[in-house]
Amino acid sequence: MANLSERIGRLISASVNAAVEVAEDMNPGMLMEQAIREVEEAITEVKAELGRNVADKHQQTQKLADLNNKHEELSGQIEVALSSDRDDLASAAVEKQLDLEAQMPIVEQAMQDTEKTIDELEGYIDALNGKRNEMREELRHYKADQANRENGQVIDSDGKPNALNKANAKIDKATAAFDRASSTSDVSDRKSEKELNELRELAQKAKVQERLEALKAARK
DSSP: OHHHHHHHHHHHHOOHHHHHHHOTTSOHHHHHHHHHHHHHHHHHHHHHHHHHHHHHHHHHHHHHHHHHHHHHHHHHHHHHHHHTTOHHHHHHHHHHHHHHHHHHHHHHHHHHHHHHHHHHHHHHHHHHHHHHHHHHHHHHHHHHHHHHHHHHOSBOTTSSBOTTSHHHHHHHHHHHHHHHHHHHHHHHHHHHHHHHHHHHHHHHHHHHHHHHHHHHHHHO
């Protein structure tokens, strides 16, 4: 129990941000998630210990009830023995009562100790749940901050333009528009070139026809 108490104390008092600053080679998000898992494992361990103590208290309560019932039963037997002038039987019953009375304070003390332990364990669980919620909130803020930073970076961690950056997004949009315009322009240029070729062919045919007509006329 002492080791468990010390461990829980360290977990509750630990600072995730301080650990992140010290562990330079580790991913902060992964480190924070690992810390949360450790707290959750401690919660599971404490709950198991709490369950054992609750079971112990039940057994102790039952034990004390049995002792009281036997003590009361012996009291009745003693009364009957004395009424029958059987002091020997009464003495034997009284002796058993004394044994029971010696056990009762021990069981009662054990119950008090168990109840105290149960209260401590329930307090540990509440504290650990609070710490886990706090760490989850820190992790959420960290991830949100990382997302905001990535959105603001022009170059991502791979050295490439960050598509989430607003400036890059505008550049990409403008580039796409230029590409579309260029593509349209290329189609238009190809169409114009085709038309010019057709005109040149028509002009050439006209020249040929004109030359033929001239030659025919010269032969007449």
